[in-house]
Amino acid sequence: MHHSIDDIDKFYNSDIGGIVQNILCTKIRGLWPDLHGYRVMGCGYAMPYLSVLDKRTDRSFAMMLGRQGAMHWPRGGKNMTFLCDEDRIPIENASLDRVLMVHYLEYCNDLRLSLREIWRVLKPNGRVIIVVPNRMGMWARADWAPLGHGRPFTQVQLDTVLRDNLFVPETHKGALFFPPLPGSPVMMKSANLIERMGRNFFPFIAGVHIMEASKQIYARADKPGSGSAVFEKTKGILAGNGRPVPQSYVSEKN
Numbered sequence: 001m002h003h004s005i006d007d008i009d010k011f012y013n014s015d016i017g018g019i020v021q022n023i024l025c026t027k028i029r030g031l032w033p034d035l036h037g038y039r040v041m042g043c044g045y046a047m048p049y050l051s052v053l054d055k056r057t058d059r060s061f062a063m064m065l066g067r068q069g070a071m072h073w074p075r076g077g078k079n080m081t082f083l084c085d086e087d088r089i090p091i092e093n094a095s096l097d098r099v100l101m102v103h104y105l106e107y108c109n110d111l112r113l114s115l116r117e118i119w120r121v122l123k124p125n126g127r128v129i130i131v132v133p134n135r136m137g138m139w140a141r142a143d144w145a146p147l148g149h150g151r152p153f154t155q156v157q158l159d160t161v162l163r164d165n166l167f168v169p170e171t172h173k174g175a176l177f178f179p180p181l182p183g184s185p186v187m188m189k190s191a192n193l194i195e196r197m198g199r200n201f202f203p204f205i206a207g208v209h210i211m212e213a214s215k216q217i218y219a220r221a222d223k224p225g226s227g228s229a230v231f232e233k234t235k236g237i238l239a240g241n242g243r244p245v246p247q248s249y250v251s252e253k254n
Contacts, residue, residue, distance in 0.1 A: 003103070003146045003149050003150075004069050005064060005070060006069065006071075007146065008045045008146045011146055014182065015182065016145075016180070016182040017145075019178075019188070019191050019192075020176060021049075023176060023191075023192075023195060024049065024102070024131060024175060025049055025052050027175050027210050028049050028052070028053070028129060028131075029052060029053070030173075031129060031171060031173070031210070032098065032129070034056065035053055035056040035057045035097075035098065036056050036057075036058075037058045038057050038058055038097035038098055039057065039058055039059050039060075039095065039096050039097050039098070040060040040061075040099070040100065041060070041062070041063055041091070041096050041098075041099050041100070041121070042060070042062040042099075042100045042101075043062075043063050043099060043101040043102075043104040044064065044065065044103040044104025044105075044107065045103040045104075045146070046062055046101070046103075047062050047071075047073040047074070049102060050062060050073075050100065051074065053100075060080070061080040061081065061082070062081040062082075063081070063082060063083075063084060063089060064081060064082070064083050064084075065084075065085075065086060065104070065108075066083050066085055069083075086110070086113065086114040086117065087110065087117055088117070089118075089120075093120055093121065094120075094123050094124065094126075095121060096121050096122055096123060097122075097123055097125075097126055098127055098128070098129075099118055099121070099122060099126070099127075099129075100129050101118075101128060101129065101130045101131065102131045103150075104130075105130055105132050105151075106132050106149075106150030106151045106153070107150045107151075111161055112164075112165055115162070115165035115166075115167065116166070119165065119166050119167065122215045123215075124215060125214075126215045127212060127213065127214050127215070128167065128212070128215075129210065129211070130158070130209075130210075130213070131208050131210050132152065132153050132158060132209050132211075133147045133148070133150070133153070133208055133209075134152060134154070134155075134174070134205075134206050134207060134208055134209050135152040135153055135154045135157070136154060136204055136205065137152075137176070137205055137207040137208070138179050138180055138205065138207060139176055139180050139207030139208065140207070142180035145180060147180075147207060153209060155172060155209055158211055159211075162211070166215070166216045167213040167214065167215060167216055168213055168216050169211055169212075171211070171212040172209065172211050173209075173210040174199065174206025174208070174210070175206055175207065175208050176195075176206060176208050177194055177195050177197070177198025177199060177205060177206055177207065178190070178191040178194040178195055178198070178207075179194075180207070
């Protein structure tokens with residue numbers, strides 16, 4: 001089930017949505033403190049977070065999924081959003097420095113195609129930040145909020161998906177430790193305090209995973225049959241032993 005852009009925007013305009021936005025903005029800025037001269041693309045509903053980074057970038061714009069709909073951003077300025085399918089992003093190869101995915105990966109129909117397309121448009125030193133619901137957290141069960149829809153992940157599942165699609169996980173943070181109880185004034189006022197306590201004492205109940213990953217441009221040297229383009233038996237040849245190997249060389253083991 002997919003939340004529409006209008007539904008997600010309505011959530012962020014609520015009191016609890018504002019708290020969520022402030023907490024996630026702080027985490028994202030901590031991972032990317034300086035984006036001066038960078039080209040940044042947001043995927044899904046990343047506009048509130050792009051707005052925080054926008055003044056530091058060379059250019060920032062937002063891509064939205066066709067089945068969710070799109071909206072004008074920034075408000076009062078020239079539109080910098082576009083609508084497309086997750087596996088057909090109309091951006092040239094290796095042209096972006098950073099990609100921020102919020103309310104995106106959990107809604108993708110095909111994780112492999114989606115991530116490979118992100119990999120394609122990133123520069124060799126490009127990085128991504130992915131924000132997804134934590135399968136073990138309370139926010140994944142709040143079906144009135146956008147985090148309660150789509151596919152939640154454990155940290156291990158997210159690591160595996162990234163590694164299987166040519167990304168290297170670099171930094172992981174948890175966020176949204178306060179429970180999703182918008183009808184409780186006490187809980188709303190205590191959200192920031194609960195956030196600090198949860199981060200220190202109950203890291204496994206975070207509402208979302210925030211994962212930074214880098215683009216992998218070389219194949220791993222794995223065992224045969226693992227899917228790698230480099231097989232175990234070639235490691236010695238690739239590593240070398242300081243002596244030239246003639247073309248007619250045949251190993252004694254063979």
